[in-house]
Amino acid sequence: MSHDHEISCEEVIERLFAYLDGELEDVSQETIDRHLAHCRDCFTRAEFEKRLRARVADSVSTTAPQRLRTRVRFLLDEF
Amino acid sequence: MTDQPTEQDDSERGGEGPLDRAAFAERVDALMDRLYGTALRLTRNPDDAEDIVAEAVGTAWKRRADLRDVERFEGWLFRILNNTFVSWLRRRRSREDLEVSSEPEDGDADSGGDFSLFARLHQPFLLWWGTPEHEFLNRLLREDIQRALDQLPDEFRIAVVLVEVQGHTYREVAEMLDVPVGTVRSRLSRGRSLLQQALWERARDAGLKTVVDSPDRNSDGSVDNGQT
Secondary structure (H helix, E strand, C coil): CCCCCCCCCHHHCCCCHHHHHHHCCCCCCHHHHHHHCCCHHHHHHHHHHHHHHHHHHHHHHCCCCCCHHHHHHHHHHCC | CCEEECCCCCCCCCCCCEEEEEEEEEHHHHHHHHHHHHHHHHHHHHHHHHHHHHHHHHHHHCHHHHCHHHHHHHHHHHHHHHHHHHHHHHHHHEEEEECCCCCCCHHHCCCEEEEEEEECCHHHHHHHCCCCHHHHHCCHHHHHHHHHHHHHCCHHHHHHHHHHHHHCCCCHHHHCCCCHHHHEEEEEEHHHHHHHHHHHHHHHHHHHHHHHCHHHHHCCCCCCCCCC
């Protein structure tokens, strides 16, 4: 449970993705930071979501086909 | 605005810009896997992804004079890639007699938008033998995530890729897609929920249940772990 009386665990979880996106509207990043510093459950949840989104971001890179590299080089040579 | 590609102005400005042809080509080549991977996740079609990358690079070369700061090359090129994708999407939707800003799936954005992988994995009674959420992340394969992303409906997948992968703000995505910021929020929420649900189902299919669901792992005798 939270020891931070400014905001409840439920309110933090509700805003967790907006917090991670830097898109909070009605509370400050610092308010969430303070809560996470004192609440093990919310901190664990936030760390999980951070690691998951990092894995999602990393997953996007895909080896480009050689024909695309050739096509792009040809295209740049043409201009 | 500096280094901001303008989709409306498609004139060939010419000019040399800060990079010569060889330096430009070298930077593009270094980013090629991410450019292609991003286009592939956005379009879900290898041929379309190749076309979009090629078109984006061509546009970037024509507009190279707009790039004032070579340190911003990557963001600048990805923005052009995104704009190229959005134009491609609009053309495709137009052919399909749909508007890119139409929101057929958004009506569902508030329903079922709360699936949480963490809540499924973080079972307190299992903590005595480990942390399933860490186990899950460690076992998660790149292919699992790619397939889960590809399962998402267009609007939700695009929002997730643009925000989670590329790090755009909600407002930037709203402007790119020509939709309200609130629509971006709801698509993102629904997209994340569906993505986590797909990852959960994929992990269970791949055998995660042997870790999380196995009752004989519980020395305290509890069997019902609340999974659904």
